[in-house]
Amino acid sequence: MVVNVLFIDSYDSFSYNLVKLIRAQSDQIHVTIIHNNTFASFDELRQFLTYFDCIVVGPGPGNPKNGYEDVGLLNEMFCSELQVPVLGICLGFQVMCLSAGCTISQLSEIKHGQVYDIKVISSESNEEGSSRKSLFENYPTTFKSVRYHSLKVSVNADSTSVYPLCDTTDENGKVLMGAQIAATPWYGVQYHPESCCSDLGGLLISNFLTIAKNFNKSQQRLNSRYRLAEDDLQRQKIIALLDKTIDKTSVYKKPTLTDSKITIKEHKIAPNARLALEFCNSLAVPFFLMSSSTIQDNRGEHSIIALPNERSTVFTHYDQLHKTLVYKWRDRRISKDMIAAATSNNEVNVEGLDCINEDKGNFWKTIGSFMKDQLVSNRPDLPFIGGLVGVLGYEMGSFTVNRDKGKIVPDAKLVFIENSIIVDLKKGKVSFISLNNNFPADIEKRVLDVIAVDGVKSTSSDLAQLPHGVGFGIKMPTKEKYAEAFEKSQKYLHQGDSYEVCLTTQTEVRPEKRVDPWRIFQTLIRRNPAPFASFFEFSDLEAGWSDLCLLSTSPERFLKWDRDSCELRPIKGTVKKDESSTLESATKILKTPKEFGENLMILDLIRNDLYELLDKVTVDELMSVEEYETLYQLVSVVKGHKLHDSPYSGIDLLRHSLPAGSMTGAPKKNTVQLLQDEIETDLNAHLTSSGVRGVYSGVTGYWSCNDRGDWSVNIRCMYSYDDAESWRLGAGGAITVLSTLEGEWEEMHTKLSSALQIFRDSSNN
Numbered sequence: 001m002v003v004n005v006l007f008i009d010s011y012d013s014f015s016y017n018l019v020k021l022i023r024a025q026s027d028q029i030h031v032t033i034i035h036n037n038t039f040a041s042f043d044e045l046r047q048f049l050t051y052f053d054c055i056v057v058g059p060g061p062g063n064p065k066n067g068y069e070d071v072g073l074l075n076e077m078f079c080s081e082l083q084v085p086v087l088g089i090c091l092g093f094q095v096m097c098l099s100a101g102c103t104i105s106q107l108s109e110i111k112h113g114q115v116y117d118i119k120v121i122s123s124e125s126n127e128e129g130s131s132r133k134s135l136f137e138n139y140p141t142t143f144k145s146v147r148y149h150s151l152k153v154s155v156n157a158d159s160t161s162v163y164p165l166c167d168t169t170d171e172n173g174k175v176l177m178g179a180q181i182a183a184t185p186w187y188g189v190q191y192h193p194e195s196c197c198s199d200l201g202g203l204l205i206s207n208f209l210t211i212a213k214n215f216n217k218s219q220q221r222l223n224s225r226y227r228l229a230e231d232d233l234q235r236q237k238i239i240a241l242l243d244k245t246i247d248k249t250s251v252y253k254k255p256t257l258t259d260s261k262i263t264i265k266e267h268k269i270a271p272n273a274r275l276a277l278e279f280c281n282s283l284a285v286p287f288f289l290m291s292s293s294t295i296q297d298n299r300g301e302h303s304i305i306a307l308p309n310e311r312s313t314v315f316t317h318y319d320q321l322h323k324t325l326v327y328k329w330r331d332r333r334i335s336k337d338m339i340a341a342a343t344s345n346n347e348v349n350v351e352g353l354d355c356i357n358e359d360k361g362n363f364w365k366t367i368g369s370f371m372k373d374q375l376v377s378n379r380p381d382l383p384f385i386g387g388l389v390g391v392l393g394y395e396m397g398s399f400t401v402n403r404d405k406g407k408i409v410p411d412a413k414l415v416f417i418e419n420s421i422i423v424d425l426k427k428g429k430v431s432f433i434s435l436n437n438n439f440p441a442d443i444e445k446r447v448l449d450v451i452a453v454d455g456v457k458s459t460s461s462d463l464a465q466l467p468h469g470v471g472f473g474i475k476m477p478t479k480e481k482y483a484e485a486f487e488k489s490q491k492y493l494h495q496g497d498s499y500e501v502c503l504t505t506q507t508e509v510r511p512e513k514r515v516d517p518w519r520i521f522q523t524l525i526r527r528n529p530a531p532f533a534s535f536f537e538f539s540d541l542e543a544g545w546s547d548l549c550l551l552s553t554s555p556e557r558f559l560k561w562d563r564d565s566c567e568l569r570p571i572k573g574t575v576k577k578d579e580s581s582t583l584e585s586a587t588k589i590l591k592t593p594k595e596f597g598e599n600l601m602i603l604d605l606i607r608n609d610l611y612e613l614l615d616k617v618t619v620d621e622l623m624s625v626e627e628y629e630t631l632y633q634l635v636s637v638v639k640g641h642k643l644h645d646s647p648y649s650g651i652d653l654l655r656h657s658l659p660a661g662s663m664t665g666a667p668k669k670n671t672v673q674l675l676q677d678e679i680e681t682d683l684n685a686h687l688t689s690s691g692v693r694g695v696y697s698g699v700t701g702y703w704s705c706n707d708r709g710d711w712s713v714n715i716r717c718m719y720s721y722d723d724a725e726s727w728r729l730g731a732g733g734a735i736t737v738l739s740t741l742e743g744e745w746e747e748m749h750t751k752l753s754s755a756l757q758i759f760r761d762s763s764n765n
């Protein structure tokens with residue numbers, strides 16, 4: 001018989017890891033997920049509880065003492081005479097214990113993403129030993145688990161209403177890690193059984209499910225439930241209804257794919273990471289480049305040159321206006337003025353220009369329904385055969401809003417590409433691909449000429465530096481403002497509102513004289529080689545004018561997918577390179593609790609983002625150290641599997657996981673809101689234009705017609721909204737309770753320098 005579990009989520013970034021752990025105990029378990037504020041009061045939920053075997057109350061930001069705003073109906077629920085088995089995790093545990101008269105206070109040494117020995121309290125020393133032992137049945141006396149908490153539960157000395165079940169010892173002394181509330185079937189743990197670095201999490205859940213089953217049987221709690229067929233039908237109806245309270249619709253309904261004629265011409269080449277740049281230098285038409293400038297395993301094995309033409313559809317979304325504009329690349333009927341009118345909220349009726357009033361949620365659906373008709377079944381082996389390419393800004397993700405009152409700027413720009421050149425750096429191959437059998441012969445010839453002279457010509461190195469005599473005005477964030485934002489982050493981390501905050505700043509660079517973006521890009525890529533470099537100068541209206549340009553040397557893959565699986569490579573943990581540093585010394589630093597915790601939190605967050613849509617997720621690399629030009633980074637690799645069995649495809653995973661967890665911190669929703677409304681608000685006052693993150697912290701990449709995708713995080717990059725008149729550079733890093741102001745300020749500068757160095761060097765010329 002199916003066991004129905006109600007999971008109450010407090011908008012945490014680890015909830016779906018727990019849901020997965022519950023589901024993994026048997027295929028006869030159905031988990032229904034609601035938020036702690038799905039209902040305005042516990043009374044509204046109470047009527048449905050008879051349909052559930054038990055309740056699991058998840059972790060989350062906030063403090064139970066703050067009431068409904070932080071914990072929704074949970075306080076009310078635990079203050080009722082609830083005769084339903086409950087397992088509370090972390091925040092859920094704290095609310096439960098508060099209702100039983102415990103004290104909630106701040107830990108003096110806060111633990112976020114740290115593994116501790118948890119000690120099971122021996123049952124002989126307690127009167128009600130047998131029932132209490134059951135939650136930790138078959139456990140060793142100590143086991144390892146991850147802690148993510150700022151607050152602790154203390155049982156008052158004279159209390160008889162709380163039975164401690166396990167604890168741990170650290171600088172705070174003894175800290176309660178698990179308990180049962182007397183005379184109730186309510187249990188809870190302070191640690192996180194679902195973390196990928198916790199042991200025996202599944203056993204905790206299965207022990208709890210056994211307790212729940214025994215309790216329900218002894219109390220004859222669910223007896224009436226299955227007596228009548230109509231009761232059972234009613235139960236199914238209610239559960240189906242509750243299952244829909246959190247929107248899980250897909251971007252598009254997966255069609256059955258068929259073959260289509262794609263023309264591909266391949267040529268052998270000697271692999272050279274600079275070849276794609278040389279090809280671009282030889283072109284006399286607009287192009288976008290997603291290039292690897294380092295040849296490494298499983299990241300950046302390919303460089304892709306995408307060639308827009310007059311049949312290319314351009315999608316631009318403006319979050320400030322809730323509007324999408326759709327037109328063809330450089331359609332002569334559409335002028336800059338018409339776009340200006342359309343983005344000043346005027347009605348514009350021009351042939352060839354489609355103005356859609358929609359929010360970003362519907363923008364995903366617009367591109368989904370467009371791509372549905374373009375997807376084909378052939379050549380799943382190639383990374384890209386043509387499709388949508390472009391840039392999605394930070395404010396395209398969930399929980400973020402572009403509230404900037406100033407200039408209207410694109411939050412997303414995607415262009416449909418039918419002709420492309422792929423350089424396979426591993427196999428030594430260049431391919432000319434056309435979805436429409438119309439790859440331009442002159443472009444093919446130019447590229448073949450470059451290959452014929454055997455690649456890298458010396459002229460390119462002249463282009464790989466900025467012109468002499470051009471000065472650059474640089475406006476940087478001040479240390480004072482940074483320190484204020486750092487302190488605010490610490491306040492929220494200490495209060496329990498966040499576990500990790502990715503604090504970012506922006507710098508503005510204004511050249512005295514316009515410098516061609518392609519030249520800046522070549523300078524940048526030479527100074528900061530990276531596996532995910534991108535050049536996106538969108539000049540989709542008139543030749544030579546661009547309202548969005550991105551030059552990126554990103555080290556970080558956000559998400560790559562094919563029809564079967566997906567991969568994310570979150571980076572968290574940074575060490576600056578200097579003359580004395582070696583991979584070994586950097587590894588030592590990167591394996592300290594601060595960096596370990598930083599990476600683990602984002603790793604668990606990413607597992608959560610995938611588990612929300614997929615059944616099988618694995619951690620394929622746990623915190624490897626990677627070396628880059630100016631720094632070392634700690635990288636983990638997470639994979640999602642069996643996409644073909646799921647109603648979701650890669651684009652759903654992308655939509656759903658933005659903004660990238662490594663750019664937000666955890667838990668995502670609360671931290672994004674705190675960053676946007678409180679922490680980063682004054683930090684970018686030095687900028688001439690808006691202070692929203694914009695392109696920085698977003699992603700760049702493609703959705704190919706063979707349903708593959710690859711998107712990198714927009715970091716170590718610069719971008720312009722005004723046709724290269726001014727550039728913005730973002731830089732930041734994760735703040736945790738173990739961070740120091742000096743350390744973070746320096747780390748931010750190290751990252752900023754990876755791109756800013758080219759302007760500084762040039763100004764010194």
Ligand SMILES: C=C(O[C@@H]1C=C(C(=O)O)C=C[C@H]1O)C(=O)O
Binds near residue numbers: 556570663730731733
């Ligand atoms: C925020 C940036 O980088 C992010 C933060 C990192 C960190 O905190 O260690 C590492 C890589 C990125 O995910 C940046 O480069 O601006």
Ligand SMILES: NC(=O)CC[C@H](N)C(=O)O
Binds near residue numbers: 091
């Ligand atoms: N992970 C959690 O549930 C944290 C609970 C609470 N906000 C704390 O920080 O202690």
